[in-house]
Each structure stands twice: as structure tokens, then as C-alpha cells.
Amino acid sequence: xxxxxxxxxxxxxxxxLGFGKGTLILLWGLVNFFVALMLERKVSAWMxxxxxxxxxxxxxxxxxxxxxxxxxVKEYIxxxxxxxxxxxxxxxxxxxxxNLIWLIVPFAPGAVATNMEIGIIxxxxxxxYDVIAIFMSxxxxxxxxxxxxxxxxxxxxxxxxVTLVMSIIGVVMMAGSLRLSDIVLMQxxxxxxxxxxxxxxxxxxxxxxxxxAELNRxxxxxxxxxxxxVSGYHTEYSGFRWAVFALTEYIHLAGWSAIAxxxxxxxxxxxxxxxxxxxLGNIIxxxxxxxxxxxxxxxxxxxxxxxxxxxNWLFGFMWFALKTYVFVFLAMWIRWTxxxxxxxxxxxxxxxxxxxxxxFNIFLTGMLRYVALAYDGLPLTLGSFTxxxxxxxx
Amino acid sequence: xxQTKELLVNMGPQHPSxxxxxxxxxxxxxxxxxxxxxxxxxxxxxxxxLSEFKTYPQVIPFTDRTxxxxxxxxxxxxxxASEKLFGEAIVVPERAQYIRVLxxxxxxxxxxxxxxxxxxxxxxxxTPFLYCWRDREKMYTIFERITGGRLLYNxxxxxxxxxxxxxxxxxxxxxxxDKADKTIWGFxxxxxxxxxxxxxxLVTGNRIFQWRTQGVGVLKPEDAxxxxxxxxxxxxxxxxxxxxxxxxxxxxxxxxxxxxVGKNGDCFDRWWVxxxxxxxxxxxxxxxxxxxxxxxxxxxxxxxxxxxxPKGEVYHRVEGARGEVSVYLISDGSPNPYKVxxxxxxxxxxxxMPHLTPGHKVADVIAILGSIDIVLGExxx
Amino acid sequence: xxxxxxxFPDAQFSNLVNGDxxxxxxxxxxxxxxxxxxxxxxxxxxxxxxIDWQDRLxxxxxxxxxxxxxxxxxxxxxxxxxxxxxxxxxxxxxxxxGANWHxxxxxxxxxxxxxGHPNHRRILLPDNWQGGxxxxxxxxxxxxxxxxxxxxxxxx
Numbered sequence: 023x024x025x026x027x028x029x030x031x032x033x034x035x036x037x038x039l040g041f042g043k044g045t046l047i048l049l050w051g052l053v054n055f056f057v058a059l060m061l062e063r064k065v066s067a068w069m070x071x072x073x074x075x076x077x078x079x080x081x082x083x084x085x086x087x088x089x090x091x092x093x094x095v096k097e098y099i100x101x102x103x104x105x106x107x108x109x110x111x112x113x114x115x116x117x118x119x120x121n122l123i124w125l126i127v128p129f130a131p132g133a134v135a136t137n138m139e140i141g142i143i144x145x146x147x148x149x150x151y152d153v154i155a156i157f158m159s160x161x162x163x164x165x166x167x168x169x170x171x172x173x174x175x176x177x178x179x180x181x182x183x184v185t186l187v188m189s190i191i192g193v194v195m196m197a198g199s200l201r202l203s204d205i206v207l208m209q210x211x212x213x214x215x216x217x218x219x220x221x222x223x224x225x226x227x228x229x230x231x232x233x234x235a236e237l238n239r240x241x242x243x244x245x246x247x248x249x250x251x252v253s254g255y256h257t258e259y260s261g262f263r264w265a266v267f268a269l270t271e272y273i274h275l276a277g278w279s280a281i282a283x284x285x286x287x288x289x290x291x292x293x294x295x296x297x298x299x300x301x302l303g304n305i306i307x308x309x310x311x312x313x314x315x316x317x318x319x320x321x322x323x324x325x326x327x328x329x330x331x332x333x334n335w336l337f338g339f340m341w342f343a344l345k346t347y348v349f350v351f352l353a354m355w356i357r358w359t360x361x362x363x364x365x366x367x368x369x370x371x372x373x374x375x376x377x378x379x380x381x382f383n384i385f386l387t388g389m390l391r392y393v394a395l396a397y398d399g400l401p402l403t404l405g406s407f408t409x410x411x412x413x414x415x416x
Numbered sequence: 417x418x419q420t421k422e423l424l425v426n427m428g429p430q431h432p433s434x435x436x437x438x439x440x441x442x443x444x445x446x447x448x449x450x451x452x453x454x455x456x457x458x459x460x461x462x463x464x465x466l467s468e469f470k471t472y473p474q475v476i477p478f479t480d481r482t483x484x485x486x487x488x489x490x491x492x493x494x495x496x497a498s499e500k501l502f503g504e505a506i507v508v509p510e511r512a513q514y515i516r517v518l519x520x521x522x523x524x525x526x527x528x529x530x531x532x533x534x535x536x537x538x539x540x541x542x543t544p545f546l547y548c549w550r551d552r553e554k555m556y557t558i559f560e561r562i563t564g565g566r567l568l569y570n571x572x573x574x575x576x577x578x579x580x581x582x583x584x585x586x587x588x589x590x591x592x593x594d595k596a597d598k599t600i601w602g603f604x605x606x607x608x609x610x611x612x613x614x615x616x617x618l619v620t621g622n623r624i625f626q627w628r629t630q631g632v633g634v635l636k637p638e639d640a641x642x643x644x645x646x647x648x649x650x651x652x653x654x655x656x657x658x659x660x661x662x663x664x665x666x667x668x669x670x671x672x673x674x675x676x677v678g679k680n681g682d683c684f685d686r687w688w689v690x691x692x693x694x695x696x697x698x699x700x701x702x703x704x705x706x707x708x709x710x711x712x713x714x715x716x717x718x719x720x721x722x723x724x725x726p727k728g729e730v731y732h733r734v735e736g737a738r739g740e741v742s743v744y745l746i747s748d749g750s751p752n753p754y755k756v757x758x759x760x761x762x763x764x765x766x767x768x769m770p771h772l773t774p775g776h777k778v779a780d781v782i783a784i785l786g787s788i789d790i791v792l793g794e795x796x797x
Numbered sequence: 798x799x800x801x802x803x804x805f806p807d808a809q810f811s812n813l814v815n816g817d818x819x820x821x822x823x824x825x826x827x828x829x830x831x832x833x834x835x836x837x838x839x840x841x842x843x844x845x846x847x848i849d850w851q852d853r854l855x856x857x858x859x860x861x862x863x864x865x866x867x868x869x870x871x872x873x874x875x876x877x878x879x880x881x882x883x884x885x886x887x888x889x890x891x892x893x894x895g896a897n898w899h900x901x902x903x904x905x906x907x908x909x910x911x912x913g914h915p916n917h918r919r920i921l922l923p924d925n926w927q928g929g930x931x932x933x934x935x936x937x938x939x940x941x942x943x944x945x946x947x948x949x950x951x952x953x
Contacts, residue, residue: 744857
């Protein structure tokens with residue numbers, strides 16, 4: 023296998039690798055769409071005393087497939103006087119921008135499509151694509167509701183991008199790297215209480231709010247506010263083009279949740295199978311006070327499994343997916359609970375509250391880090407202990 | 417020369433939150449509304465003309481269909497107006513009067529549940545709306561047992577009611593949540609103990625909801641009077657005006673209840689007044705239930721076979737769920753009404769839209785429309 | 798209502814069944830009566846409509862006073878007789894904005910024109926409706942009759 027791989031020219035290798043990774047990422051996006059959409063339906067149904075989809079498949083769990091199939095064979099309705107190319111291209115650009123996020127997300131130890139040094143900056147850059155897509159669809163539809171939705175969407179996303187990036191800066195300052203896999207590794211070293219969620223709690227909350235706004239999800243779903251603007255920027259879309267927008271929404275949701283999980287919840291870091299097994303063995307062995315065969319066997323098996331790349335990958339991936347879906351669930355919970363804010367309130371919230379708060383968070387992080395480093399060598403008193411604790415934390 | 421232009425947006429007739437078939441022509445400067453005019457008539461069904469060709473009992477089902485969310489109160493308005501035309505000839509039994517008040521107040525609760533839910537939906541909160549439907553379903557199950565219909569009842573008769581309350585529908589004051597859709601007491605207890613905390617936590621106390629409604633669509637008291645507002649709209653503006661108190665019809669002077677008024681006249685106050693009114697309605701329902709449980713009796717007075725009221729004119733005003741429902745009824749001595757003029761609160765309230773919306777954002781138009789709570793069946797009649 | 802009897806002794810007064818005051822005034826006194834009512838605190842126009850008596854139209858304007866403490870509040874019905882063809886009358890909708898749509902509806906249904914109305918259009922019927930004013934007693938629907946639906950007969 024390796025011989026075969028080495029025998030093909032390097033250029034082709036790059037192309038093949040890229041193609042393979044791209045395919046996997048698109049597939050992963052579809053999987054996310056499936057799960058997130060179904061979860062949304064079931065979660066909302068659960069909150070609203072309904073059952074949700076129930077007929078297609080077991081408890082309705084293949085409903086998204088049925089929907090996609092139906093939308094795929096549906097007629098493409100293209101209103102007269104649309105700006106044709108903008109109208110057609112917009113959903114696909116949105117889809118692309120949603121999938122681009124996955125390029126830099128570390129799924130498991132070493133499993134990352136492009137281990138970019140400038141990961142965070144890349145995130146900041148690709149959020150811009152979505153604005154373009156929304157504006158293209160809104161402008162190209164030649165519909166007043168769409169135009170209003172697109173204007174709102176553009177204003178909202180551009181203003182919240184700033185806040186979003188500012189809220190991440192604290193994490194970057196603590197990790198000392200823009201590379202997402204480095205950030206995960208740092209958190210893995212620091213352990214559970216060292217997850218950036220705890221020291222960066224301000225940044226985390228700001229990130230949550232800003233990413234909801236960036237995703238156009240309720241309570242910030244002003245761009246498609248269905249009770250005001252019918253369906254906002256995608257009012258005129260039908261059939262598969264509309265389906266692509268729906269795909270985009272959920273892939274985006276999962277993407278931003280994955281970034282949140284990576285930055286604040288330690289990404290794929292978590293106990294692997296080997297660690298769990300050896301820990302279990304340790305417990306059965308009574309932490310060394312007594313030993314028995316079962317405990318030793320499990321512990322030994324755990325030690326053996328610790329080196330297994332495949333299992334480490336699988337468990338890393340599992341933790342990553344779990345953490346991602348915690349955020350997905352949170353977004354759904356918020357969406358089905360809160361009413362929608364108004365555009366001026368949204369802007370006030372973004373510029374007058376969240377941005378200053380995130381700037382203050384940067385300031386606080388920097389100052390505490392400076393203090394912690396400056397007092398590193400002092401003898402152990404209560405004050406210096408506190409400062410060193412802070413220093414370890416930050 | 418480049419200049420900004422106002423954008424004319426037609427909200428409706430096909431629009432998710434116009435509560436039926438209403439067209440709002442809105443001129444926008446950016447997101448700000450500069451001009452708004454409602455265009456109604458899409459649901460016009462010639463109710464008034466049609467009534468002139470029907471006998472008095474045959475008009476009652478039509479009144480159901482004007483304000484279909486509070487059908488029984490409309491029936492009450494028409495039936496009581498007709499009884500006034502007869503003067504002393506028709507005496508409505510006391511039990512029938514109590515049952516009328518009971519179902520009318522239950523209907524007011526059902527209608528306000530719907531109003532609050534749909535306003536929450538207009539503001540983008542979907543879940544409260546479905547909670548409302550859950551509670552309204554329970555209520556409609558009770559109505560179905562009393563009247564036989566879920567939405568349109570045709571229950572009141574000139575001179576009384578079609579049927580008495582069915583066996584066991586009143587229940588006992590101890591009925592809990594499990595009997596919410598079986599007995600009236602069960603529903604009222606469920607409503608008082610279970611629905612309120614949920615509402616207050618989920619919607620009324622919600623910060624975003626308060627952002628969206630406080631200070632939006634402020635209607636000053638003098639404007640409320642000038643624009644002939646009534647019901648929750650005028651009370652939200654701080655004018656204590658409730659026809660049940662100020663012009664006691666039926667037997668409302670026998671019940672104890674308060675008239676809640678708002679302070680600022682914004683959307684939140686209208687919402688809050690509706691909410692409080694539901695509590696007051698539940699108080700009236702409790703008093704009526706206590707009376708009804710002890711006093712069985714006739715529910716239909718002595719009524720001639722063919723209803724031919726003497727010549728005359730009558731004007732009857734009733735506090736409907738949305739405001740003042742009044743009927744101007746003229747009889748020329750024949751079995752058909754000579755003229756029926758139906759004053760519907762939603763029609764009158766919709767005039768407020770051009771007054772309230774300018775200067776607000778697009779999203780506020782929807783909030784204001786939700787807060788004045790229109791039913792298009794009633795606007796267009 | 799005593800203030801009206803003092804000011805307009807020549808008008809015809811009567812009582813409706815429920816004790817509301819009814820005052821029938823000639824067309825040229827309509828404005829004066831309405832203004833007198835407005836000054837007396839009757840600032841709430843609850844309905845405005847017309848009655849077709851086949852030989853004349855009667856415009857009814859119902860005004861009431863909003864007083865929170867008053868129980869058993871009464872309404873004044875100001876009535877004006879108008880000809881059936883080409884009736885015109887002063888519009889009260891600048892004084893009572895709430896009567897705006899009621900006047901439009903009265904125009905729509907009975908054909909009474911209101912001078913000085915800010916937005917004098919049809920309201921419930923379409924703007925381009927040509928069929929007349931439907932609540933008049935002699936209204937005939939002149940639209941072409943819809944073809945009757947005949948049950949399809951299958952070939953045997």
C-alpha cells in the first residue's frame with residue numbers, strides 16, 4: 023500500500039489527498055445536517071409537547087432523507103426579473119462557506135484536514151463568505167422581503183464578526199497559538215479544570231451570543247425572521263436550491279459548535295479507551311490497596327490500549343462530537359425558548375455591550391497573565407499562592 | 417442625482433403574521449416605517465346583507481363567524497339585542513343568564529389565550545404559542561361537551577339556551593390538573609395554578625420580550641378615546657372603561673371583578689391587561705360556577721314559535737374579547753331583521769395602525785398588530 | 798340629554814328601547830349637533846352607519862362619553878335624513894378619527910359621500926367595484942351569473 027502510494031508523483035499525491043479530505047468533509051457535513059436537523063425537530067417537539075416526525079423510519083429518523091429526496095425532485099422556480107447568476111450561485115457559496123470551517127477543525131489527535139498555523143484568522147476570514155452569499159441571494163431574488171433580509175443579515179453578520187473574533191482572542195492569548203490543534207493540546211495538558219471555558223468564561227459567553235447572531239439563529243434570526251419578512255433572504259428559493267440553504271444552516275451550526283468545543287471545551291481531549299480501562303482497573307484494584315485478577319487484567323488491557331492510535335482516534339472523535347452537540351443542543355434550546363430581538367436592539371447589543379465586554383476580557387486576560395508571570399518566583403504565601411493558582415489557570 | 421427612496425412593502429395578503437387575509441401597505445425608510453395603511457375586505461362575506469334575509473334565530477350562526485375566536489360573546493351580543501327588541505315579552509331564566517356569563521367568560525379566556533400566543537409567535541417565540549394551543553385545546557374540549565361545537569357553537573337562543581350544562585361538567589372546586597379537560601373547575605384550577613407561572617417565566621418576564629414590547633406602539637389615553645378604541649387596547653392606555661362595569665348588561669352587576677388598566681399604553685401594557693383580564697374572568701367563572709352548582713332550573717324562557725319582534729330600534733353594547741361588540745338592530749315587525757349593523761372592535765382597532773406604526777421598525781409593526789389583536793373574520797364580516 | 802334639548806329645541810327627540818337618546822336633526826344642523834356633543838364630552842364614536850328606509854336614508858352616528866365612574870352610560874344617536882340618490886354630508890372623521898373607517902364603510906355600503914373625509918375610498922369592496930352599494934334595499938347583483946355546475950354525465 024505504502025509502496026503504491028510512494029510510487030505516484032507528489033503533485034498527484036497532493037491532489038488525491040485534497041480530494042479525499044474534501045470528500046470526507048462534505049460527507050461529514052451531510053452527516054451533521056442529518057443529525058442536527060433531526061435533533062432540531064425532536065428537541066423542538068419535545069419542548070412543545072409534540073412528537074415531531076414519526077412516520078418515516080423508526081420514530082421518523084429518516085425524515086431528512088425523505089425531505090431531501092422530495093426537494094431534489096421539486097421544480098426549480100425562478101421568478102422573472104431575478105439576477106440569474108447571483109440567484110443560482112448564492113446557495114452554493116453559502117454551502118461552501120459553511121463547509122470551509124471544517125477544514126481547520128481538529129477532529130481527533132492528528133486528524134485535521136489542514137493544520138493551519140493561522141486557524142483563527144482563517145475562521146475570521148471565511149465568515150465573510152456567508153455575508154456575501156446572503157447578500158447575493160437577497161439582492162438577486164429581486165424581492166423586497168429578500169432585500170430587507172439580506173440587508174439585515176449583512177449588517178448583523180459584519181458587526182458580530184468583530185465581536186466573535188475579539189471573544190476568541192483571550193483563548194489565543196492563553197494558548198499562545200492560532201493553530202487550533204495547538205489550542206486543543208494545551209487544554210489537554212491542563213486537564214478538565216484547565217479548559218478555557220473556565221478562565222475565559224466571559225469570552226465564552228460572548229462567543230456563544232455572537233455565534234448565534236453569526237449563524238442567524240433565533241433569537242437573532244433577523245435575516246429570515248419568518249413572522250416579519252416571510253422567509254427573509256431565501257423567500258424566493260424553492261426545491262433543491264432552498265434545500266442547500268437548509269443544509270448550510272445546519273452545517274454552519276455544527277461548524278460553529280465544533281469551533282466552540284475546540285476552543286473552550288478542549289476539542290477532542292478526553293479520556294481515551296485505554297485511560298478509562300486502566301482507571302477502571304485501578305478502581306477495581308482499590309487504588310493499589312488490594313489487587314485482584316479482574317482489576318489487573320482490565321488495567322493491563324487499558325495500558326496496552328493506551329498506545330492504540332485507532333482507539334485514541336475513535337475516542338477523541340467521540341468526545342469531539344459529544345462536545346459539539348452539547349453546543350448544538352444549547353443553540354436549539356435557546357432558539358425554541360426566546361422571542362426574536364429587533365434589529366436596533368441587536369446592533370446595540372453587539373456594539374455597545376458585547377464588543378466592550380470582549381475587549382475588557384482581552385485586557386483582563388493580558389493583565390492577569392502578566393501579573394502571574396511577574397510573581398512567578400516569589401516564596402509561597404497566601405497571596406503569591408493565589409497568584410500562582412491564577413497563573414496556572416491562565 | 418442619487419437619493420434614497422422609500423420602499424413600499426405589501427405585507428400580505430399572503431404573509432405569515434397578518435392573522436388572516438390582511439394587507440398592510442407599509443412604506444419603509446431603511447427599516448423605519450414612515451407610513452402604513454391597512455387594506456381590508458379580503459374576507460368580506462356580506463354578513464349584514466345576508467342577515468336581512470334570514471330570521472332572527474338563523475342569524476345567530478353568522479355571528480359566530482364574525483369573531484370566530486370568541487364566538488359565544490358575539491352570540492350574546494346579538495341574542496341580547498334581539499331580546500331587548502321583544503321587551504317584556506321574553507324573559508330569560510336566571511340560570512340561562514348565569515350559563516351565558518359562564519361560557520362568555522370562558523370564551524374570553526380562550527380568546528385571550530390565543531391572542532397572547534399569537535402575539536408571542538409574532539415576536540418570534542414559537543413555543544409559547546404551542547403552549548397556548550395546548551391550553552386552548554383543553555378548553556375547547558370543555559366547550560365541545562357543553563355546546564357540541566369546538567369553534568362555532570350556535571349555543572345561545574333568543575330567550576335562553578339550546579341546552580343545559582351536561583352532567584358533571586361543573587366538577588368540584590378540588591378538581592386538579594388531571595381534570596383540566598373534563599370539568600370547568602378542573603380547567604380553572606389548572607389555569608390558575610399551572611398556566612400562570614409558566615407564562616410569567618417564559619414570556620412576560622422575558623427580557624427580550626420586554627425589550628420588544630415596552631415603549632412600542634404607545635397609544636395615549638386621549639388618542640385611545642378619539643380612535644374609538646375599546647377592550648384591552650383602551651384599558652392598556654390607562655382608561656378604565658369596561659362595558660361590563662360601565663354599562664352592565666346581562667347579569668354582570670352581580671359579579672365581583674376588577675378592571676385592570678395599564679400605565680403607558682404600549683404593547684406590553686396591552687399584553688399585561690389581557691393577562692390580568694383572564695384572571696378576572698376566571699374569578700367571574702368561579703362565582704358563576706358556585707351559583708350554578710346549587711341552582712338547577714329552566715334554561716329556556718317562554719318564546720313564541722315564530723319570532724316576530726315589534727317594530728323598533730335597539731342598540732346593544734357588549735364587552736367582547738377584543739373590545740366593544742355592539743349591534744344596531746332594527747325590526748320592522750317581520751321575522752327578518754330590517755337592518756343589522758355589527759360594530760366589531762377589530763375593525764375599529766385596525767384604524768390605529770396608521771397612527772401607531774410610523775417611526776417604528778418593521779418588526780414593531782408586527783408587534784403592534786399582534787398587540788391590538790385583530791381577527792380578520794370580524795374586520796371584514 | 799338636556800344640553801341638546803336646550804340648544805336644539807326644534808330637533809325631534811325619541812328614545813331607543815334601551816333608553817339611549819335619539820335626536821333627528823336636519824342635514825344642515827348635523828355639524829352643529831356633533832360639535833355640541835363633542836364639547837359636552839361625547840368624544841367616543843362607537844358606530845356610524847346608515848339605514849335604508851326605501852324612501853330615504855338615515856345616517857346614524859352614535860356618540861358616547863367615556864367616564865370610568867359612570868355606570869349605565871348612555872349613547873346619543875344623532876340621526877340625519879338624507880336623500881337616497883347623491884347624499885352628501887359633512888365628515889366627522891377629522892374630529893373623531895375612530896369614525897374614519899365607519900364612514901368609509903357607510904359610503905361603501907350605502908353610497909353616502911362624506912365631505913372632508915381624509916381618505917374617501919371604498920373599504921370592504923374592491924376599489925374598482927362597479928356594482929353599486931350593496932346594503933341598499935334595492936341592490937341587485939348585476940355581475941354575470943356564474944355558470945351552474947352540472948354533474949358530469951359519463952358516456953354510456
